[in-house]
Amino acid sequence: MVAALFRFQSLFGLVAVFAVAVVFSPHHNGDLLFLNSDNLFNVVRAVSEIGIMAVGMTFVILVGGIDLSVGAVLGLAAVGSAVLMVEDDFGVVLTVVIVLAIGLGFGFLQGVATALFGIQAFIVTLAGMQIARGLARIWSGGQGVAIAYGDGPGEAPVAFSLLGERTFNGLVPIPALIFAVVAVVAIVFLRTSAFSRHVYAIGGNEKAARLSGVPVIRVKVVVFCIAGFLAALAGIVHAGQLNQGSPNDGFGYELDAIAAVVIGGTSLSGGRGSVVGTVAGALLLGVLNNFLGLHGVDPNVQLLVKGLVIVVAAGLQRLRPAA
Numbered sequence: 001m002v003a004a005l006f007r008f009q010s011l012f013g014l015v016a017v018f019a020v021a022v023v024f025s026p027h028h029n030g031d032l033l034f035l036n037s038d039n040l041f042n043v044v045r046a047v048s049e050i051g052i053m054a055v056g057m058t059f060v061i062l063v064g065g066i067d068l069s070v071g072a073v074l075g076l077a078a079v080g081s082a083v084l085m086v087e088d089d090f091g092v093v094l095t096v097v098i099v100l101a102i103g104l105g106f107g108f109l110q111g112v113a114t115a116l117f118g119i120q121a122f123i124v125t126l127a128g129m130q131i132a133r134g135l136a137r138i139w140s141g142g143q144g145v146a147i148a149y150g151d152g153p154g155e156a157p158v159a160f161s162l163l164g165e166r167t168f169n170g171l172v173p174i175p176a177l178i179f180a181v182v183a184v185v186a187i188v189f190l191r192t193s194a195f196s197r198h199v200y201a202i203g204g205n206e207k208a209a210r211l212s213g214v215p216v217i218r219v220k221v222v223v224f225c226i227a228g229f230l231a232a233l234a235g236i237v238h239a240g241q242l243n244q245g246s247p248n249d250g251f252g253y254e255l256d257a258i259a260a261v262v263i264g265g266t267s268l269s270g271g272r273g274s275v276v277g278t279v280a281g282a283l284l285l286g287v288l289n290n291f292l293g294l295h296g297v298d299p300n301v302q303l304l305v306k307g308l309v310i311v312v313a314a315g316l317q318r319l320r321p322a323a
Contacts (some may be wrong), residue, residue: 009316010264010280017284021291033294041166041173047260047286048175049074049234049241050253051279054260055186056230058278059223061261063202064270065114065121067224070231070257072132073106074250077235079136082145082245085156092159100232106132107228111221129254136247144246147239163240175237182230186275199223203270259306260285263313285309 025034033039053070060067080099084090090098106128113124149158166173190196198219201209210216234253239245264281266273285306292302 008265008277009313010277010284013263013313014280014284014287017287017291021287024295025291026294034291037171039290039294041171041176043283043286043290044176044179045173045241046289047282048173048179049238050256050260050285051179051282052182052230052234052237053227053253053257054264054278054282055182055275056227057254057257057261058186058264058266058273058275059199059226060121061203061258061266061268062199062270062273063220063223064206065220065223066125066258066268067110067128067227068122068125068254069106069110069128069132070227070234071250071253071255072129072136073103073228073231074235074238074253075245075247076106076132076136076139077103077232078239078242078245078249079140079145079247080245081160081236081239082147082156083139085160086145086147086154089153092157095160096236099236100229103228103230103232103235104225105228106232107225108221110228111224114224115217115220133247140245140247142247144244144248147243147245160240161243163237164243175241178233178237182233183275183279190275195219195222200271203267203272205271256285259310262310262317265313265317267317268314281313 021034022032025032027033053074057067057070077099080102081095084095084098085092110121110124110128113119114121147156147160148154149156149161151158163174167177190199198209198214201212201214202216202219206216235245235250238249242249260282261273261278262268262281263284264273264277264279266277288305288309289302292305297305
């Protein structure tokens with residue numbers, strides 16, 4: 001029973017924070033503002049980019065690594081999306097393919113540096129963060145690139161604007177659907193694939209996994225590729241929502257992604273955790289931010305509260321019984 005409580009700590013935390021938000025929600029014309037359908041879907045939309053990155057971060061942390069570059073890769077992807085469509089007149093499909101390939105390549109290079117050459121992931125991805133920011137600034141000329149839609153020169157295809165729209169009678173934001181699809185695919189993949197068993201084995205005991213025949217280098221490279229790919233996907237979604245690509249986009253997002261993973265119960269030492277927990281952790285942060293925002297709480301106090309939540313989640317990991 002105790003082990004189960006710790007295993008699903010993020011789900012229990014999400015339910016608790018949601019309940020508090022409902023009980024203390026501001027009212028408008030007798031209705032609870034928090035439970036308004038538009039507000040609830042806004043919560044999911046707001047965490048969609050962080051959530052997509054956090055899913056990729058989960059894979060990296062499960063093998064005992066860390067990726068500090070995902071926020072910068074998001075910025076690079078947002079800039080790439082804007083520049084390719086607005087300045088280079090590329091179509092949506094080709095732009096998406098190129099940007100995702102950039103994210104995949106970025107993750108591949110970091111994975112090789114970490115797994116093959118044995119450089120610590122913290123150092124590799126810290127350098128990767130600086131490189132991605134530098135590339136984004138060079139590519140954009142150091143300034144944001146606005147995305148205007150149309151068929152003329154200097155305009156992006158109208159189809160890309162769908163990323164900022166809602167579906168199902170204008171209720172569900174497209175970014176929320178993308179986040180949901182990414183999460184479901186990752187959950188199924190981690191629960192059913194042989195690759196996932198290798199991921200957990202490496203995070204649990206890398207030396208034992210290597211002696212057991214697990215292709216450690218290949219698995220580590222792949223998880224960094226997944227993180228880079230999903231960071232680029234989040235960057236595309238970001239550009240579609242904000243109608244721009246700026247080299248400063250995604251600043252600090254890597255910390256929110258790590259926070260969602262930690263709150264979700266994934267061990268920073270690797271070998272233990274789940275995408276379900278990460279999704280719950282991301283939603284918990286989203287509900288908390290929304291609840292505090294509805295009450296007009298100072299943004300600086302919101303940061304303080306978020307930090308305390310992260311500390312509590314990390315502390316609960318220390319108390320968690322060994323499997």
